[in-house]
Amino acid sequence: MRRWAAVCSCFVLLAAARAATPPSDEVTEAWQLVANHLGRDAYGKLDEIAGPPTRERTFAQAVIAIDYQPVTQSRLHETEAIFEQLARGDDEIAAASAYLQARMYQIHYQQQDYAKAAALYRALAARQPHSHWAQLGLVKTGLLLLYALPEPAKPADRIAAAAALLPQIEDRKLWRDLQLQLGRAGTFYEQPLDTVLPHLLAADQVGGFIGQVNADLLTMIGELSLRAGHYAQARAYFERYLREDTYNMRQVTVRRRLEDLAKLEAKAVEAKP
Helix, strand or coil: CHHHHHHHHHHHHHHHCCCCCCCCHHHHHHHHHHHCCCHHHHHHHHHCCCCCCCHHHHHHHHHHHHCCCCCCHHHHHHHHHHHHHHCCCCCHHHHHHHHHHHHHHHHHCCCCCHHHHHHHHHHHHHHCCCCHHHHHHHHHHHHHHHHHCCCCCCHHHHHHHHHCCHHHCCCHHHHHHHHHHHHHHHHHCCCCHHHHHHHHHHHHHHCCCCHHHHHHHHHHHHHHHHHHCCHHHHHHHHHHHHHHCCCCCCHHHHHHHHHHHHHHHHHHHHHCC
């Protein structure tokens, strides 16, 4: 289901950013069926279209084939070959196809090949650097560097390698997403707090997070700021959490952390000469 959701998000985004020539009504209907998790019906709809297949129709069929049950490795390899062929163009379908080819090596094949996935993402970024799909692929490359690839081996080097991708990401929301992942990786690898917080603060500065992601980010910054001795920053984020996430049971914990913070602040004042 997680793989299917990831694929569905791909065509929803592609439909919003498709090439200048609109698709036929039949292909549009197929995309809508896919968005409603009706992949088998969508495949049937595409199969009924008369005439030679267009690039979008071929792309749509390949996307659906990734999770068309029963999934077999031979079908996945056939689908990858279609993506590889489509990726030789220079339009949005080419970029999306290259992205999905890389994703197949990252999550769809039984034997994942993270190095191959990263290489394909980087190749897309070099070929169509301004495409949304290339930018998204750079975020995925960052995650592979942080957790999956064997090199760099040291946590600090992993984070530095992923952070080096940031200047290539022009989409502010994707740049924000990678900053968030860098901050999370820093906490996972127990890196110095003053190297972790700038990534989280940068993500928050861009903004746009909602729900649980936003709540988690605010409390994470508050807690790490408290531990790092940045009391004013900790208070600001804890209080902001209480304002913005008013229905979460975590409010009790945050209020207690504010009480702990008040004690620490009082001690800091007493310690001053």
